[in-house]
Amino acid sequence: MTPFLERLRAAFGPGAGRKLALDVPLGLLLAIAGTMALAAKAAGPPWERGPGNGPPGPPDGFGPGAGPPPWADIDLPVLPLVCVAAVAVCVALRRIWPRSAFVASAAACTVFVGAAGFHGPILAGMLLTLYTMASRMAPREWLPWTAAGLPLLLTVRFDQSYLGLLEADTYLLFIPYTAMMVAAAALGATVRGRREGRRREHDQALRRSAYEERLRIAREVHDVVGHSLSVINMQAGVAMHVLDKRPDRARESLDAIRRTSKDALEELRGTLAVFREGAAGTAGDRAPLPGLDRVGDLAAGMASAGVSVEVHTEGEQAVPPAAVDHAAYRIVQEALTNVARHAPGASASVRIAYERGEVAVEIEDDGPRIAGPGPAEGSGIAGMRERARAVGGNLHAGPRPDGGFAVRARLPLGAPRSGR
Missing domain, CATH: 3.30.565.10 (Histidine kinase-like ATPase, C-terminal domain)
Structure with a gap:
C-alpha cells in the first residue's frame, strides 16, 4: 500500500471501506435527483416546452429527421449544480466526518436555494447528514452546530431585493424546515441512545461475568488451599511429635504432606489457568474438576491427617x-x-x-x-x-x-x- 493510501486510510478511520460502499451510491442517487429537479425547473411547465400546434409528426428525438430532444435546449445553472455535487459528497462522507458533512451540506443547501429558488431533493441530503451527526455524536457536540445552521434554512433569494428577507413567505417556510430538522435530529439522538444503552448492557454483562469468574476462582482457591494447608499443618504436627520416638510415622506424615501439596498444586494450576493467555484453547488438556467419585480419596487423605x-x-x-x-x-x-x-x-x-x-x-x-x-x-x-x-x-x-x-x-x- 502506497504512503498516500495509508494516510487516506488513517484519515478515514476503521471501517471506511464499508461505510463508503453504502453511502457513495446514496450520494450518487441524490446527485441524480437534484440534477433532474434542476432540469425540470429550468425547462419550465410542460405546456411551455413546445408550440403545441402544427401538423402531427414524429416526436422530437425519435425517428429519421427528428429534431433535437426536448432537453437539448435546457441550460442548467452552474452554481446550483455545484451545490448539488457538494451535498452528494457530504452524504457519501457523512459517517466518516459527520460534523463537517452537516456544516458543508447546510451551507450548500443555502446557496442552492438562493440561486435556484427552491430546495428540492437537496434538502433531504442535509437532513440525512444532520441525522447522522446526531446519531454518532453527543448532544453537546452537535447541538451548537444545529442551532447555528437554523438561519441557513431561510429561503433567501439572490434575485430579490434584500435577498427576500422582507418577504413573509421566507419566514413561513422557515417553520416546516425547522420542524424537519428537529425531527431528523431527534431520530438520530434516539438511535444513538439505544445504541449506547445496548453497549452499556453489554459492558455490564462482561463486568458481571468477570466478577462471577473471579468469585468462582476465589472459592476454588479457598477450598483447595484451605483444605491442603489444614492437612499439611496436621501432618507436620504429627511428624514433629513422633520425629524422635517413631521416625517411621514421621516418614509417613512427610509423605502425606508431599502428596497433599502435589495434589493442591495441580488443582491450583488448573484453576488459575484461566488467567494465562490462550487458556481457552488448552481447556481440554486440563484435568477434569473433581466430583463425588473422588470423595473416597478425600476421606483417605483426611484419615492420614488424623x-x-x-x-x-x-x-x-x-x-x-x-x-x-x-x-x-x-x-x-x-x-x-x-x-x-x-x-x-x-x-x-x-x-x-x-x-x-x-x-x-x-x-x-x-x-x-x-x-x-x-x-x-x-x-x-x-x-x-x-x-x-x-x-x-x-x-x-x-x-x-x-x-x-x-x-x-x-x-x-x-x-x-x-x-x-
Whole structure:
C-alpha cells in the first residue's frame, strides 16, 4: 500500500471501506435527483416546452429527421449544480466526518436555494447528514452546530431585493424546515441512545461475568488451599511429635504432606489457568474438576491427617451435571476441612443419598458440644452455601444437639432450579 493510501486510510478511520460502499451510491442517487429537479425547473411547465400546434409528426428525438430532444435546449445553472455535487459528497462522507458533512451540506443547501429558488431533493441530503451527526455524536457536540445552521434554512433569494428577507413567505417556510430538522435530529439522538444503552448492557454483562469468574476462582482457591494447608499443618504436627520416638510415622506424615501439596498444586494450576493467555484453547488438556467419585480419596487423605471419615452412599447412583458434581465435592471437602481445623481428632461421616431428582450430601462429626447458638458463620460456610445456591440447591449448617457439627446440602440432579 502506497504512503498516500495509508494516510487516506488513517484519515478515514476503521471501517471506511464499508461505510463508503453504502453511502457513495446514496450520494450518487441524490446527485441524480437534484440534477433532474434542476432540469425540470429550468425547462419550465410542460405546456411551455413546445408550440403545441402544427401538423402531427414524429416526436422530437425519435425517428429519421427528428429534431433535437426536448432537453437539448435546457441550460442548467452552474452554481446550483455545484451545490448539488457538494451535498452528494457530504452524504457519501457523512459517517466518516459527520460534523463537517452537516456544516458543508447546510451551507450548500443555502446557496442552492438562493440561486435556484427552491430546495428540492437537496434538502433531504442535509437532513440525512444532520441525522447522522446526531446519531454518532453527543448532544453537546452537535447541538451548537444545529442551532447555528437554523438561519441557513431561510429561503433567501439572490434575485430579490434584500435577498427576500422582507418577504413573509421566507419566514413561513422557515417553520416546516425547522420542524424537519428537529425531527431528523431527534431520530438520530434516539438511535444513538439505544445504541449506547445496548453497549452499556453489554459492558455490564462482561463486568458481571468477570466478577462471577473471579468469585468462582476465589472459592476454588479457598477450598483447595484451605483444605491442603489444614492437612499439611496436621501432618507436620504429627511428624514433629513422633520425629524422635517413631521416625517411621514421621516418614509417613512427610509423605502425606508431599502428596497433599502435589495434589493442591495441580488443582491450583488448573484453576488459575484461566488467567494465562490462550487458556481457552488448552481447556481440554486440563484435568477434569473433581466430583463425588473422588470423595473416597478425600476421606483417605483426611484419615492420614488424623480424622477418621466414613462414607456412605444410598440410592441408585446417578451421574449429576458437572457443576453439581463439583459443587457437592467442594462442599464435602470444606466441611471435612472445618472438622480437621475446629475439632481435631474427631470422627466424621459423609452420607451421599441419590433421591428423586436431587442428591443429598450430609457431613456430620462427633466433636465436642457447642454451647449457645454456635460459632459465627465464616467464609467457609458462606462459600458452601454460595456453591449450593449457584447450582439451584440449598445448604444448612449448624451444631448438632448431641455434640459436633452437621452440614446438609440438597442439590438438583437436573438443570438448576430457581426459587428454592
